[in-house]
Amino acid sequence: MTERREASEQLVKNFSDFPEKKQAWYDLIGLMLENDYSVRLYAARALIACYSQIPEEYKKQAMNYLHRFAQDNNYGVRMIAAQALGVYYYHSPEVQFKIRRSLSKIDTRKYKM
Numbered sequence: 001m002t003e004r005r006e007a008s009e010q011l012v013k014n015f016s017d018f019p020e021k022k023q024a025w026y027d028l029i030g031l032m033l034e035n036d037y038s039v040r041l042y043a044a045r046a047l048i049a050c051y052s053q054i055p056e057e058y059k060k061q062a063m064n065y066l067h068r069f070a071q072d073n074n075y076g077v078r079m080i081a082a083q084a085l086g087v088y089y090y091h092s093p094e095v096q097f098k099i100r101r102s103l104s105k106i107d108t109r110k111y112k113m
Contacts (some may be wrong), residue, residue: 002038004034004039005039007027008028008042009046012042012046012050013047015050015053016053021054025055031046032044033063040077044077048066048083048087054100067085069081
């Protein structure tokens with residue numbers, strides 16, 4: 001296992017214990033920009049695991065990275081990103097509101113038997 005992959009794993013396991021979340025975030029960004037797909041894969045996992053603990057001012061940037069990972073050349077990185085985006089959007093209050101609003105506009109009477 002490479003040193004960079006190990007660093008990604010340590011971020012996943014210990015992100016909440018890092019006293020300086022901002023620096024941990026910058027370290028994670030560095031790992032996400034690696035050429036080695038296995039490092040990006042671990043970085044994507046780290047991003048997912050740490051998302052709730054990322055400083056609020058970086059959440060939008062984290063989402064942008066997930067969208068970027070969803071277009072990665074590596075299948076595994078794309079799948080991790082797709083799963084994370086699905087979970088995020090499923091639990092997003094804004095998205096849930098839009099889904100409920102859309103569903104409330106459907107006339108279910110025409111579907112009853």
